[in-house]
Amino acid sequence: MKTTSRALLSVSDKTGIVDLARGLVDAGVELVSTGGTATLLREAGLACLDVAEVTGQPEVMGGRVKTIHPRVHGGLLARRDVPSDMAALAELGGAPIDWVVVNLYPFRETIARPDVTDAEAIEQIDIGGPAMIRAAAKNHAHVTVAVEPADYARLVRAASGEEPLADRERTALAAKAFRHVAAYDAVIAEHLTGLAGEDFPEQLTITLDKVQDLRYGENPHQPAAFYARAGGTRGSLVDAVQHQGKELSYNNIADADAALAIAREFDAPAAVVVKHVNPCGIATGTTALEAWHAALSADPVSAFGGIVALNRPVDVELAAALCELFLEVVIAPSYDVAALELFATKPNLRVLELEVAQAPGGAERPDASTVAGGMLVQQRDVRMIAPTELQVVTKIAPTAAQREDLTFGWRVVKHVTSNAVVLAGEGRTLGIGAGQMNRVGAAKLAIEAAGAKARGSVLASDAFFPMPDSIELAAEAGIAAIIQPGGSRRDDDVIAACNAAGIAMVFTGVRHFRH
Numbered sequence: 001m002k003t004t005s006r007a008l009l010s011v012s013d014k015t016g017i018v019d020l021a022r023g024l025v026d027a028g029v030e031l032v033s034t035g036g037t038a039t040l041l042r043e044a045g046l047a048c049l050d051v052a053e054v055t056g057q058p059e060v061m062g063g064r065v066k067t068i069h070p071r072v073h074g075g076l077l078a079r080r081d082v083p084s085d086m087a088a089l090a091e092l093g094g095a096p097i098d099w100v101v102v103n104l105y106p107f108r109e110t111i112a113r114p115d116v117t118d119a120e121a122i123e124q125i126d127i128g129g130p131a132m133i134r135a136a137a138k139n140h141a142h143v144t145v146a147v148e149p150a151d152y153a154r155l156v157r158a159a160s161g162e163e164p165l166a167d168r169e170r171t172a173l174a175a176k177a178f179r180h181v182a183a184y185d186a187v188i189a190e191h192l193t194g195l196a197g198e199d200f201p202e203q204l205t206i207t208l209d210k211v212q213d214l215r216y217g218e219n220p221h222q223p224a225a226f227y228a229r230a231g232g233t234r235g236s237l238v239d240a241v242q243h244q245g246k247e248l249s250y251n252n253i254a255d256a257d258a259a260l261a262i263a264r265e266f267d268a269p270a271a272v273v274v275k276h277v278n279p280c281g282i283a284t285g286t287t288a289l290e291a292w293h294a295a296l297s298a299d300p301v302s303a304f305g306g307i308v309a310l311n312r313p314v315d316v317e318l319a320a321a322l323c324e325l326f327l328e329v330v331i332a333p334s335y336d337v338a339a340l341e342l343f344a345t346k347p348n349l350r351v352l353e354l355e356v357a358q359a360p361g362g363a364e365r366p367d368a369s370t371v372a373g374g375m376l377v378q379q380r381d382v383r384m385i386a387p388t389e390l391q392v393v394t395k396i397a398p399t400a401a402q403r404e405d406l407t408f409g410w411r412v413v414k415h416v417t418s419n420a421v422v423l424a425g426e427g428r429t430l431g432i433g434a435g436q437m438n439r440v441g442a443a444k445l446a447i448e449a450a451g452a453k454a455r456g457s458v459l460a461s462d463a464f465f466p467m468p469d470s471i472e473l474a475a476e477a478g479i480a481a482i483i484q485p486g487g488s489r490r491d492d493d494v495i496a497a498c499n500a501a502g503i504a505m506v507f508t509g510v511r512h513f514r515h
Contacts, residue, residue, distance in 0.1 A: 007099035010034040012106050016149040018044045023156030067128035076135035080142045100136035100145045104129045104184050111191050125188055130181045140174035147180040183207040187230050211238055217250045224250045235355050243340055245350030256329050259309035263356050265411040271295040272309045275302050282412050283428035288312035292321055294428040311356040314339045383510055390506040393495050398481040398504040402458055406483040409460030414512035418462055421446040425457040443470040447477045456480050462512040464488040468497035475501035485511045
């Protein structure tokens, strides 16, 4: 049996702590503990010293100050192979602490409560815990630190001498400890930054927790993992229940997130089909089944192997319709038992259950994308246009039905990669032109995809028309009305072209670029 001097245990999350403590005691380790952890260990029949017995000082300020003391931090930071460090520790009346098991006050869980007060949140900012973790991790050549229960069994094996820790393992535990503290501080910083009303502070701290390793990224040669914002955002894919199918891939997650964002645009029953982050068919209807058939008809070729999001529960009739096509993922708020039984005949289909209604609090989360050496951060594009904000700029005004289709197309086009043009009619997309280097190219693709259905449809453009050439294409295709931001130097020429062709056009004053 290997005998070590001391282990300091002080945890908020007490999962597995008694078993760990018992293993350490069996290995000859003396326990030092604090507050509720010490009480729990004694109730389990384990002897332990209070930190106050080590420091010779009682806790003060309601427990705000208890472990910040030279005997504690000297025991953590003393280098065993530096005689002057050990002499200084002895002069302090302290002893080496070889094992540190600490996790922090539940700040994240506290601020997740809708009724939490600022004072309650502040009291859950841990001071002594991070200091002990950092000290132990700094001195990891001599002190073993653990911050999560997953590592407890490994500590017991090391303490007993059964499987000593290699230097690399000590370094890995130290790195995890610093990540733990950094993430904790980042959550606090983000919370206080929000309270201060700062959108873009001089330093941006974002905490991400790994949800899972992925088989690979966009391509098989790219390793990848899925991370979630600390605390999550209700209604995000992190909260989805997967009823069946293979693990979600990198591309599945990206496409499913895009499909969810579009489905949340609509109050009426809606179906959304996404391929490669762009929609290929979107429709609303009186029922989800009706919406699905309309969305599929928009582009049945591209829908093959797609991701489908629905904002209504799935019954067996809708499930049967979905099963007629090869799909990668289906997302809906709920499923009938019979629908799940039918999906089970397609074992590779990933079936996700998730509340599709707009997630409260999701809008203020910033969008971020990485670039070489940095990150771009912006507020989410959640700008909506009320019908009263539409500015009719042509001699002909759109009809009431056309206004509905224009609003529908405008909701869709902001989710299409720029340059983007969407043709719509009767509550569904008819043709989509995405990711083109010029607007006339996007218009050509959308019109070509719609074919004969373009006649009488409406057209939505995510940005202004720099010249009338796209209008001329729209006129040739028989498009009846157009919605666009306006703001081009040649707006007058574009308006004149619409008037000449008898096309109604409205300006929104809002651009929806998406890269």
